[in-house]
Amino acid sequence: MTVTRGLEGVVATTSSISSIIDDTLTYVGYDIDDLAVNASFEEVIYLLWHRRLPNAEELAELKTQLAQNTALPPEVIQHFKMYPIKEVHPMAALRSAVSLLGLYDDEADLMDDEANYRKAVRLQAKMPAIVTTFARIRKGLEPVAPRQDLSFAANFLYMLSGKEPEPIAVEAMNKALVLHADHELNASTFTARVCVATLSDVYSGITSAIGALKGPLHGGANEAVMKMLSEIGTLENVEPYVRGKLANKEKIMGFGHRVYRKGDPRAKHLREMSKKLTELTGQPHWFDLSVQIEAIVTGEKKLPPNVDFYSASVYHSLGIDHDLMTPIFAVSRVSGWLAHILEQYENNRLIRPRAEYTGPGMQKYVPIEQRG
Ligand SMILES: CC(=O)SCCNC(=O)CCNC(=O)[C@H](O)C(C)(C)COP(=O)(O)OP(=O)(O)OC[C@H]1O[C@@H](n2cnc3c(N)ncnc32)[C@H](O)[C@@H]1OP(=O)(O)O
Numbered sequence: 001m002t003v004t005r006g007l008e009g010v011v012a013t014t015s016s017i018s019s020i021i022d023d024t025l026t027y028v029g030y031d032i033d034d035l036a037v038n039a040s041f042e043e044v045i046y047l048l049w050h051r052r053l054p055n056a057e058e059l060a061e062l063k064t065q066l067a068q069n070t071a072l073p074p075e076v077i078q079h080f081k082m083y084p085i086k087e088v089h090p091m092a093a094l095r096s097a098v099s100l101l102g103l104y105d106d107e108a109d110l111m112d113d114e115a116n117y118r119k120a121v122r123l124q125a126k127m128p129a130i131v132t133t134f135a136r137i138r139k140g141l142e143p144v145a146p147r148q149d150l151s152f153a154a155n156f157l158y159m160l161s162g163k164e165p166e167p168i169a170v171e172a173m174n175k176a177l178v179l180h181a182d183h184e185l186n187a188s189t190f191t192a193r194v195c196v197a198t199l200s201d202v203y204s205g206i207t208s209a210i211g212a213l214k215g216p217l218h219g220g221a222n223e224a225v226m227k228m229l230s231e232i233g234t235l236e237n238v239e240p241y242v243r244g245k246l247a248n249k250e251k252i253m254g255f256g257h258r259v260y261r262k263g264d265p266r267a268k269h270l271r272e273m274s275k276k277l278t279e280l281t282g283q284p285h286w287f288d289l290s291v292q293i294e295a296i297v298t299g300e301k302k303l304p305p306n307v308d309f310y311s312a313s314v315y316h317s318l319g320i321d322h323d324l325m326t327p328i329f330a331v332s333r334v335s336g337w338l339a340h341i342l343e344q345y346e347n348n349r350l351i352r353p354r355a356e357y358t359g360p361g362m363q364k365y366v367p368i369e370q371r372g
């Protein structure tokens with residue numbers, strides 16, 4: 001047996017959703033640089049689910065479907081009030097809420113294509129409501145219902161704060177959603193595919209994926225970046241902090257990537273947004289700190305920033321609580337997870353690799369009274 005640690009370089013499936021070739025990321029053949037500048041998140045959802053961009057009518061229909069499906073069952077809202085709310089991480093709340101949603105969906109275990117597509121719409125529509133409702137309830141605030149006249153990105157910010165967001169905030173949010181929507185066979189998408197390849201249901205697949213995204217080596221890195229920036233605090237502290245961590249062989253969050261070698265193409269868009277937003281909101285030091293960290297890490301380790309590095313200061317500038325950064329990643333990535341789940345069902349085979357055994361050789365069972 002050949003063991004490939006972390007499955008590095010292993011090609012586990014074919015997919016027509018997104019590709020990373022020579023450090024270029026495409027969704028269905030559209031360069032992420034093109035989409036980041038031009039596309040709405042709703043168009044990207046359609047693109048990932050249908051493998052083509054929508055015409056105006058199709059886009060309007062998807063928007064209507066999303067708008068009609070945002071409401072959460074009262075039991076899901078109620079459950080946020082039932083646990084020790086201050087200590088619960090929003091990713092744990094999101095994971096639990098999605099699992100719970102499955103109990104209130106009559107079609108949860110219906111496996112035909114149309115039913116699965118309807119569940120995809122319902123989940124995509126409800127994810128922002130879950131994140132923003134939890135965020136408000138834990139502060140003792142009432143949930144805010146979405147507005148039909150706002151885009152997906154604008155509605156997220158509106159439901160979070162209760163105020164209509166500025167156009168620049170909506171632009172940043174839309175760009176972040178577009179950039180995070182899909183990424184080939186990353187850990188959480190792989191998790192979703194492994195789960196549904198047993199012919200388990202969509203809710204199980206998304207619940208599993210949220211669990212995988214939560215970790216700091218994956219989606220959880222954006223919150224970890226903000227924690228690092230806060231710990232560093234001043235420009236003078238950057239050098240000793242970062243060099244100290246590297247000397248201790250500790251990882252610098254938001255740097256490195258399993259697939260990209262020259263750099264993550266999404267990072268430059270978020271870097272630009274971070275510069276703009278931190279200046280606009282009168283807190284340019286977050287961007288300045290980030291740039292200094294980048295200079296040291298790329299200089300010392302030749303590791304470029306990934307999508308999580310500059311997204312941290314972008315979300316911070318939008319006034320978003322630091323522990324909501326990874327849930328926002330999930331609000332976007334659920335579009336990709338759902339596309340992959342539907343693709344997995346289309347041509348399914350159980351995913352079951354092997355492990356090389358390294359434990360003891362054959363042993364004989366010893367009755368408990370004879371054990372030392
Ligand atoms: C949306 C996303 O998921 S993007 C990734 C988000 N995660 C992070 O930002 C966390 C920090 N980064 C990392 O932990 C890694 O770069 C990963 C997990 C993203 C990719 O990891 P892998 O491809 O498995 O690389 P691995 O962890 O084996 O590291 C290879 C070498 O580079 C070093 N390295 C990798 N990333 C970093 C980093 N961020 N800081 C310092 N050193 C690093 C490792 O210490 C290791 O060094 P060694 O060979 O001297 O032991």
Ligand SMILES: O=C([O-])CC(=O)C(=O)O
Pocket residue numbers: 180182183185186187218258259306307
């Ligand atoms: O692809 C990966 O390994 C991680 C990543 O960047 C993502 O999921 O966006």
